[in-house]
Amino acid sequence: MSELSANGNNGDSVRQQPNVLFIMADQMRWDVLSCAGHPICRTPVLDGMAARGVRFANFYTAAPTCTPARYSIFSGRHVHVHNGWSNGWPTQDGEIFLPSILKHYGYATAIAGKLHFAPREEAFGFDDFRSFRVEGPTPERGYDAYMTRKYGEYTRDRIEEGTGGKGVGRFADPPEDYDTAWITRQSLEALDGLVDSSKPWFLFASYHDPHSPFVEPEPYFSMYDRESIPLREIPPEIRRLRRDARGTQERAHVIDDPEVVQAVTAIYYASTTHVDHDIGILLAALDARGLADNTIVIFLSDHGDMMGDRGRMNKQVMYEGAAHVPLIVHVPASIAPSLTPGRVVDEITGQVDILPTVLELCGLPVPEGVQGKSLLPLCAGNAAGWPNEAFAAVRAAPFVRQEAYMVGKKRMLRTPEYKLIDYGADFRMQWELFNMAEDPAELHNLADDPAHRSILNALAARLEEWQAAEPSPVRVLGMPTPSYAYVPADRRTAMRAAWEANMRRSAARRWQ
Structure with missing residues (x-):
């Protein structure tokens, strides 16, 4: 519990609780912010928010797809637990x-x-x-x-x-x-x-x-000169995948023309700067209305975009461009005076940590069944006992003859030093293992390196442990349990079962 107290539904006492302005951008990468070191894209408003608040440098999506990630943000639970696997699909009944x-x-x-x-x-x-x-x-x-x-x-x-x-x-x-x-x-x-x-x-x-x-x-469309954006190298295998792609959706995920990447990237930067500008309008409104001193402001993205990295566009992969997202938390000193302005948190964090953080800041109890942990200790510089790992999962239709380059059943574990991507049994390539300290661009897969066999097995075992967790349903005293019976429960159950079976077959194939 934070410095605030949980007041429940108590009239005047509730009115003293802080307000929350929760701002989300869609498909924004972590590194497009100038405060994160981007050399071209300008984000002065978010830079200022980071200078007054806390920026999380290693914050990861729970799923590199819009709806599943958003469910995890607002439920504090991982995708294979809330069961909201895809865009257009609800979670299992009873998620709060x-x-x-x-x-x-x-x-x-x-x-x-x-x-x-x-x-x-x-x-x-x-x-x-x-x-x-x-x-x-x-x-x-x-x-x-x-x-x-x-x-x-x-x-x-x-x-x-x-x-x-x-x-x-x-x-x-x-x-x-x-x-x-x-x-x-x-x-x-x-x-x-x-x-x-x-x-x-x-x-x-x-x-x-x-x-x-x-x-x-x-003025945003013309703000960034596409000619000034460095040309990206297109790997030869991407040209083949583009040629073999079976339709428009598949082609949207691979790119074989570096000049197209330049043009799209220029507008991506423009869109980011436009959102940044309008966030400034919202923050100014808080000041003008006398609300800033009692309003928590949180900025994040649901997932990123590959933006030409590795010859790929869009999302639904576990590489950094799609999986690594921004998070900035600003808490006024009147609410949490122990937080240091301008702090950058380097520990690994994830989207399931958002709900418990907001509830603690509001002085409200975190229900059982929430899988995330409050980020407030990290905001105050206390990393003792922090797990320092992030997980993600996605289940989408496989593309281009089950190549491991794009989408399908997959899961990810990110630790301070390594990232393990498990493609399950549906792909020709089962694992990707990257040393993120030495290879942040994820270009050198160590999964077949005998010297990294024990590391791969340890990370794979941790993935199995994570997947096996079955937290209790989230329940709040006095709050009715919702029902979102949009997709039949048996279909949702079958979807999760298929993903889990696929990953179990994957685990059985790992090195012994």
């Missing part, structure tokens, strides 16, 4: 998410932007739902509905003719109608409503950028 917990304890809750949960019509604990997609109980208040009312039929990647190709180019409509600007406006409107509630509040400002399509309005 952070907004619902906070609402139960007297918080007013709101979302502006992208939730990406299923089933889409559920509110998931949000009192005020302003959706980026057609989701939530009030889709008529969403961005899709706004653009349809204003322009009629439209697509999200509307671009000016001659500024790019499909999904890449200058936004065709006024800048104020771009989704980043819309989400910021909706966040400010939601904030005013939350303040009027006279309750502590939780606001989820969830941006779609820098996720594809790679479209931006001016």
